[in-house]
Amino acid sequence: MRRDVFQAIADPTRRAIIALIALQAMTPNALAEHFDTSRQAVSKHIKILTECELVRQEQSGREIYYHFNPTKMKEIDQWLEKFRALWEDRFSQLDNVLLNLKNK
Amino acid sequence: MRRDVFQAIADPTRRAIIALIALQAMTPNALAEHFDTSRQAVSKHIKILTECELVRQEQSGREIYYHFNPTKMKEIDQWLEKFRALWEDRFSQLDNVLLNLKNK
DNA sequence: TATTTGCGCAACCAATTAGTTGCATTTATA
DNA sequence: TATAAATGCAACTAATTGGTTGCGCAAATA
DSSP states (O other), X not given: OOOOHHHHTTSHHHHHXXXXXXXXXXXXXXXXXXSSSOHHHHHHHHHHHHHTTXXXXXXXXXXXXXXXOHHHHHHHHHHHHHHHHHHHTIIIIIHHHHHHHHTO | OOOOHHHHTTSHHHHHHHHHHHHSOBOHHHHHTTSSSOHHHHHHHHHHHHHXXXXXEEEETTEEEEEXXXXXXXXXXXXXXXXXXXXXXXXXXXXXXXXXXXXX
């Protein structure tokens, strides 16, 4: 089973879960209240997020608080890094590239 | 059919395609030579990348050159932006947060 | 102690995905 | 002009995905 951050953030519900727990650690039940799906469906998403280490769990009695693990997000940032230059320099280099294409 | 950048970059083959054409525009046949799959499979990936505007095409006779569109990658960068502070400040703010959790 | 609550796990299901093969179309070439 | 090459499209298939329901277990509560 492939389980990497890119596959994990592909699902909009999982991105929403990340956004929620980034503000505050939450239990599966608390999270499920924010969505139209069942708690089990949310738990499945959490499982995927946990397996790729975007989320950590903290047991507290019978409740489990899920925390966001920002460190893992750096992997995405590092991948983007390779391309960042291409859009940040677009007003100098890239515009010339586009002009060249147009004039072909 | 959901077609957004996050779903597009979820597939490792598509990320590899992006990495290749970011360096140089390529035709489907040229791209397919870099992978173990058929040209049609690669074309399907290109179609998905085109639909979410990560890739632009430039017809040249019977060949089609696929170009990388870095602008669209900014959407991912903007989404990451919300969380960037969480890992960049982790040696100041976040460590305190973690200490608080431990002492609960 | 009996009951409720919070949770994970397993089985199942429909939709989607990533791949295949076969075919039609257009452009280049012999 | 006949043939080869480059590509897209359609049909089909196996695997994966996101969801459901039902269950069991441990912790909180009446």
